[in-house]
Amino acid sequence: MLIGILQTGQSPDILRAEAGDYPDMFARLLANHGLTFRTYHVEAMEFPADVQECEGWLITGSRHGAYEDHPFIKPLEALIREIIAAGVPLVGICFGHQIIAQAMGGTVEKFPGGWAVGAQDYDFGGETVTLNAWHQDQVTRRPEGAEVVGCNAFCENAALVYGDRAFTVQAHPEFPDSFVEGLMNTRGKGVVPDPLMEAARTRLGQPNQSAAIADRIAEFFLKPRS
Incomplete structure (x- = not known):
């Protein structure tokens, strides 16, 4: 199955040589799931000519x-x-x-509660799922028809499904701990409060469920549709 990666940002130059860019991270996350990838750098105004060019689409993270x-x-x-x-x-x-x-009528805002950085625990239907996060913006009002499938006390709309049309996650299952640590050392300094980054450092190296979310993403892409 061919997945079009719509790239909306770039990883920091200083981290890219080792970690790769965002499409590389998704290719690693979703390896061995029967998916292939084509990248469109939409941040640079490279858009597909038709939505049928690929059999599925994935929109990356961005600093915007x-x-x-x-x-x-x-x-x-x-x-x-x-x-x-x-x-x-x-x-x-x-x-x-x-x-x-936002495109479907919801609201995205800079969250007054501040940042989520590093490992965060989410409730996915009664199951605790730990994923790396890096965000201050949040979906504060979900669109009509969007169902919450993941949340925690800090992020009410942490994962949404739109029927069988879209599946979205606020956290970063594609970010390994090494990349989060790199972000703390580059983009985080002077931006993210030091106590948050120190708390995030204490959880580096602990188990998370990125592989389980990768499975869920792949299942979403591959499931039969009429």
Whole structure:
């Protein structure tokens, strides 16, 4: 199954040589699931000509806010609505989670409660799922028809499903601990409060459920649709 990765940001230059860019991280996360990948750098205004060019679509994270005025935002929102209307499966991660909600009528804001950084525990239908996170923005009002399938006290809309059309997650299952640590050492300094980063460092190296979310993403892409 061919998945089009809609790249909306880039990993920091200083980390890219070792960790790769965001599409590389998703290719590693979803390896051995019967998926192949093609990247469209939509942040640089590289968009697919047709939603049927790929059999599924995945929107990456970004340092941009979904509510900010960047040239790629409005065309991406239009593409999201077209993908969903066509019934082509769509997955969004972090910024991808947010821009899909915004495109479908929800609200994304800079959360007054601050940042989520590093390992976070979420309730997925009674199961505790630990994933790395890196965000201040959140979906504060979900769109009509979106169902919450993952949450915690800090992030009410941490994972959403839109029927069999879209599955979105606020956290970063594609981020290994080494990359989160790299972000803390580069983008985090002077931006994320030091106590949050210190708390995140204490959980580096602990088990998480990224592989389980990878399985869920792959199952979502591959499940039969009428």
